[in-house]
Amino acid sequence: MMVRTPSCDKNGLKKGTWTAEEDKKLVDYITRYGHWNWRLLPKFAGLARCGKSCRLRWLNYLRPNLKRGNYTEEEEETIIKLHRRLGNRWSTIAARMPGRTDNEIKNHWHTNLKKRSQQHNSVATESQISNSNDQSPTEPTEDTAFQNFNSATQDCSPLSQHSSSSTSTECTTVASTENLLLLEDEFAFWDADTDLVSGNFWLEPYMLDISYLPASEPEYFSQVFDVELWSHDT
């Protein structure tokens, strides 16, 4: 697969692709003790990795419940829809898509969905231009409602990494009651979408994708996690 050349940083910590052995150590440790401190974890788990690398590996590939690849049409539509509203807030988008990680969604967006979305937008723009005379300017669309929300929250939300010096009072003023009411309607689709995307996700048995593991590994994981295993390769 696409792997990085293993190398070491200046502190002698390993970088690059994770081996099955390293994965095993990490899973084993977290399963027993949890991730109480990412910086110290690799030392206790016997890994020559930085905590950041361990955290990423766990969150993106090793933790249970992760789906891998094989995006459904519904999931892709949801990503496009959410991205149209949230922009590049990948973690927020991922939070609405059980089993998907922000990194995976980001990658899928850049490799597959961006083009599709752009095509969709250009078609939408054309039709908007042709319909512009018919539309009432006072009637907010789904998208404009969300833009109102974004503009109201972007400057004061902790989500924003470019937060301004606005005070909370100012933010309250901007995020008017009208916007908040629009917001309620706006976000109502999320719950519906979540059901569409995940199916009966919350009712599904606790499953772990082991398709990346060598043939000898599933038994180990099955024992460690005490879960049913699945693989999209099968």
Next chain:
DNA sequence: AAGAATCTCAACCGCTATGGC
């Protein structure tokens, strides 16, 4: 068949947010 171009995605990097002291 082979080299070039493009695609894919795991992993890293740098930055900000947050919490504890």
Next chain:
DNA sequence: AGCCATAGCGGTTGAGATTCT
């Protein structure tokens, strides 16, 4: 209030896989 450590986020990289010429 200010500093420091840690967690988390989004952008970017880079090398193998795939497709094109």
